[in-house]
């Protein structure tokens with residue numbers, strides 16, 4: 465196995481990154497999260513048990529695997545400790561968890577600001593997860609953010625109080641409820657003590673691990689379509705879920721990353737607002753949603769569903785330098801009877817077989833060009849590619865042909881073991 469394997473979402477999130485990451489963690493010394501916060505919801509199912517991870521890398525479930533929350537992650541301590549409690553109930557050893565000194569903290573005012581900003585955007589709202597992610601990254605860029613390490617500095621309380629007072633002035637201006645300053649300070653001084661055993665210089669820790677030839681799996685969060693630089697801006701999250709975010713969010717160097725796996729589903733989904741060229745806002749989409757259980761792991765919102773978009777995927781493969789694909793939910797496609805792959809776009813009588821800036825702002829006018837496939841098969845739990853029916857293989861091969869990379873993992877069910885490795 466590669467020394468460092470990266471797992472990235474290629475669409476709009478919820479491709480099954482958690483499942484692929486836990487699977488790879490079985491051969492990894494360290495599981496690492498580098499980006500995003502508890503906007504992520506990564507479901508892992510094993511022996512009928514189901515855990516949804518929001519902050520902690522799911523690979524912690526593997527006994528011999530340490531877990532690192534890297535510097536690029538934004539941490540809501542309340543959510544962190546709720547997650548820790550769940551893992552304790554599953555007898556997970558939490559002494560394996562390490563949290564970066566440099567990770568930024570989410571405060572209650574970020575959550576309130578998230579709601580306020582969505583309100584102010586009116587019809588142009590993003591449909592965020594309302595977890596305070598965007599405002600926390602805004603404060604980071606504005607240099608008023610507070611990091612884990614700052615909690616242990618004498619100036620922490622002063623800076624936190626100033627932030628709360630300034631934010632409260634804005635909430636008052638818009639008639640939003642103001643926050644209780646003393647309560648927040650008290651809570652975070654408490655979190656400071658609770659977090660202490662986990663905090664460390666994770667950048668040095670990771671480099672030492674590399675020197676010792678240890679294996680690492682980086683569990684991406686969100687996806688290329690939600691990247692604030694390379695995705696559907698402004699309908700994006702406020703970070704870089706693409707490959708660059710893995711580096712800035714961990715401190716690992718470019719040459720440290722050996723394998724970059726892109727995760728996608730055999731169909732597509734999106735939650736929140738924003739363009740979705742292959743969306744099936746109809747009975748087909750409803751059927752996919754029910755068969756694939758497409759309801760948000762974080763917000764429980766019904767996910768918008770549609771067909772796999774190979775044009776958008778090709779772009780995602782390129783910008784991330786994907787070396788292999790993980791294709792989940794092939795079993796779900798088999799329950800549909802027929803499925804479509806989008807192999808091109810038509811806009812104003814022009815055909816596009818690759819992504820183009822001409823499309824930006826015109827996504828709703830694009831006519832997707834589809835190829836239709838017969839997909840009637842039951843492959844639940846299958847582990848051997850050779851046993852796949854011809855229809856399933858044909859679907860996989862068409863995807864490989866368009867994207868020019870091998871499909872290395874195929875998901876055949878929600879359980880962690882429901883996977884074909886090629």
Ligand code: GDP
Pocket residue numbers: 473477478479480481482483504505506507508509756757761791792793794795796874875876877878879882
């Ligand atoms: P993530 O955010 O990328 O980790 O993905 P989520 O956990 O939000 O959503 C993926 C959903 O699909 C979860 O409920 C998984 O249990 C489920 N899942 C993942 N792979 C497969 C698969 O191959 N087949 C089926 N039927 N379900 C899958």
Ligand code: IMO
Pocket residue numbers: 473476477478479503504505506590591592593594595596597598684685686687690699700701702735736737761
């Ligand atoms: P995982 O890691 C799906 C979406 C939100 C919204 C937009 C911005 O589970 O794949 P934010 O709260 O980040 O400011 O919301 O991004 N979004 C996700 N959609 N999966 C996720 O994470 C997401 N994280 C954010 O729905 O449209």
Ligand code: MG
Pocket residue numbers: 477478479504505506507761
């Ligand atoms: Mg998810």
